[in-house]
Amino acid sequence: MGITSYTDKIIGELSRSLRAVPEDAVEQLAEGILASRKIFVAGAGRSGLMMKALAMRLMQAGLDAHVVGETITPGIAKEDMLIIGSGSGETSSLLSMAGKAGGIGATVVLATISPASSIGKLADIVIPIPASPKERTGEGEVTVQPMGSLFEQSILLLFDALILRLMDHRKLDSSSMFGNHANLE
Template identity: 50%
Template sequence: MKSTDYLQEVLKELDRASKLVSDHDLEELVTSILSAKKVLVAGAGRSGFMLKSFAMRMMHMGIDAYVVGETVTANFEKEDLLIIGTGSGETKGLISIAEKAKSIGGKVIVVTIFPESTVGNLADYAVKLPGSPKDNTDSDFSTIQPMGSLFEQLLLLVLDSVILKFMEKKGLDSNTMYGKHANLE
């Protein structure tokens, strides 16, 4: 198989997987972001990179957004929202972060393959995404991709879609958002 054949298959998988995402879940995520004082995000590994990208786009839209663990991250308060991205929902560090956020009284939303996981059970709301057959044995959804690649790619695309919905609701466009883009590059 050629590399471009693999690319086409990955795109087909993402198309199929995207049709399994609940619009209701994403609307809940948008509504929660709109009502939060601050939005903090957390994820580990590649999922964490996707959440960092999401935090950057939220900042471009004027949302007070932070990445948990960074030196410039604000404190978490009752009016805030924590969004966790985790395929398994069992990453120890993310469990601790969710427990702490819940003890403070803020809202927690998890985007995961397993809403019934430990983090899923701690969250106020879970957005379910399909994942690899190894991680999602109760599903007949299959992927040629290694490990959590499908989940991580779909996570980025889903969060970018949330950004587009937020832009629509707030009447923002890319030109407006460039005003918040880094300019000391």
């Protein structure tokens, strides 16, 4: 099979996965972000990279966004939000973060393949992503892609669509966001 055939399969998988995400849950997330004082994001591995991309776009939209674990990340408080991206919803470090944030009273959000997971049970908002888990336990979409690629790509695209929704709410366009783009490159 050639690259174009693989690309077509990947795009088809992404389309099926993202069409199945409940729009009301994503709208609830958008409203929560706009009501939060600070937004924190966390994830492990490649999912963590997708969460960093979300934090960058939130910052460029003029929101106070932070990546958990960075040396300059402030403490979380009751009026804040923690958004976790975890396919399994069981990553121990992320589970600990969710417990701490929830204990403080912050809103906890989970984007996951596994809504009934340990983190899902702690979350105030769960965004179910029907994508194949790395372990292929029968949950989620079947995919030609390796490991968690479908989940990781799905959250990247979903969060880019979320940013567009936030831009609508805040009356922003790309040029107005450009002022927050890194300029020391």
